Amino acid sequence: MKGTQARKPAVDTALGPLSLAWVCLAVLVLGVSCTGDAPPRRQHPEENVLRIAVPSDPRSLDPAIAYDVVTWPLVRTLFHGLVDYDDDLNLVPWHARSWSISEDGRTITFKLRRDIRFTNGRSITSRDFAWSLERILDPATKSPGQGFYRNIAGARAFQDGSADRVTGLRTPDPETLLIELVHPDLPFLYCMAMPFAYAVPREEVERRGETFGRHPVGAGPFVLADWQRGTRMRLEKNPAYYLADEIRLEAIELMVGGDETLHMMMFERGELDIASVTSTGIPDADFIRVMKDPVLSQRVAHQPLNAIQYLSMNTEMAPFDRVNVRRAVNHAIDRQRIVNLISDRGILARGVLPPGMPGFNEALEGYDHDPEKARRLLAEAGYPDGFTTELMITAQSGIDTKIGQAVQQDLGEVGITVEIRPVTGSTRIEATGRRGAVPFSTFGWYQDYPDPSNFLDVLLNGNRITEVNSTNVAFYDNASVNALLNEASTSTDQDLRLALYREAERLVVEDAPWVFLYYPQMYLLRQPWLKGLKLNPVWPIRYELMWIEP
Structure with missing residues (x-):
């Protein structure tokens, strides 16, 4: 997220x-602000x-489009999904009263409650969930969530236009939804707990068109x-x-x-x-x-959060299309100073996966702060005098501002001139997900579900690259990494999966599509x-x- x-x-x-x-x-407010110890x-x-x-305004309240830490809690209040998490991160029934998985792990059967209606008064049936999932996969929707559901049988044929429906979504009766997968997929049930999979009423979506996100009708x-x-x-x-x-x-x-x-x-x-x-x-x-x-x-x-704060370098845009430039940027930035600047509200990152995530690799060394090495790498990449680039940050965030200023100073010391471009949070999300639009940006990712695929596969698999709303905002595409991630996605052996993810992460760190800053922690007042x-x-x-x- x-x-x-x-x-x-x-x-x-x-x-x-x-x-x-x-x-x-x-x-x-300044003129009348309270002072002293009196409670408000x-x-x-x-x-x-x-x-x-x-x-700033949410970009959209449409569950097919919304995808950030501010908007998702609002979407939860307006819509309803099949499954949810309890306080211990166990999946529990929500709109589904039960579910079962076939012995081969490829078919999931949900049995729905009968007592839930959309706010327009209509009862919700299994067809609503099937249509909502098919809508996510429809290229015309441009949903950032489409990659989570491509393992549904028939999804790719539907997306490339060779089929007019997703064959793996079946509704034998109003209370039963069957989802057939191409291959077993251990995290798939987690994906069904994401707001992308919440039910929306087809008639309201078709009536409102692209403005449905401003006039949402759900069941929350x-x-x-x-x-x-x-x-x-x-x-x-x-x-x-x-x-x-x-x-x-x-x-x-x-x-x-x-x-x-x-x-x-x-x-x-x-x-x-x-x-x-x-x-x-x-x-x-x-x-x-x-x-x-x-x-x-x-x-x-x-x-503590299963999350990472990082700088994304667009590997399709010069000069970040050169690996030694990306490695140089990593060595040039003093990440410990950034953590200190944010009052130590983070743990220094040396890779992609945060410490609370299965598969976390303590042995990863990451990149130390070494400006001289950064200069050598820049020279080897053909930039002995550095270059000029633009760093997109969130305008209203004091932490983003501090990160931007620290990065600007550190990179300036190795000859890289950084122009800071502050934008609203929703603008940054839209722009960074658009191919060829943003070379360099601050970015944060918070787990959608407790599995390493939610970081490595979602953010760094080349198969996730789309023209708009791409979750792979570095547009990083390494065939060896993709193969490891694809093998992990089909395995039902958890030990093998974690080994594959660790190897994929090692290769990602070598390729340096990000500057791995820190793993944040949440403090709410x-x-x-x-x-x-x-x-x-x-x-x-x-x-x-x-x-x-x-």
């Missing part, structure tokens, strides 16, 4: 109406409404009541939800706009219930103060009246479990 994230100047000094409004709000008072104590803020515990782009979003409790009695929030209010500094000030005034719901968690500028504060520190929820916040390695934030207790 991605972290949120014509040439123009690094800083745009022109203020439009919305920008000016946020500046005025920031001035107002909630601005609306009588309402059981969760109030949060995001720096909430419905979208209002979305004023650039300003606010409001989700309200779905009274027809089959577990409505277990949903304690009446609504979720999102302020759209402003940066993490403004959001932190609003939090300390009691206007927000969580300081930041982005991958940054506690704003970087406030982290040390919060952790040292005897009151605020008690309101911090902390959890919440108000004392917010209850039900349970961090989960796959679902860090689950709004549907929360409530307000004045």
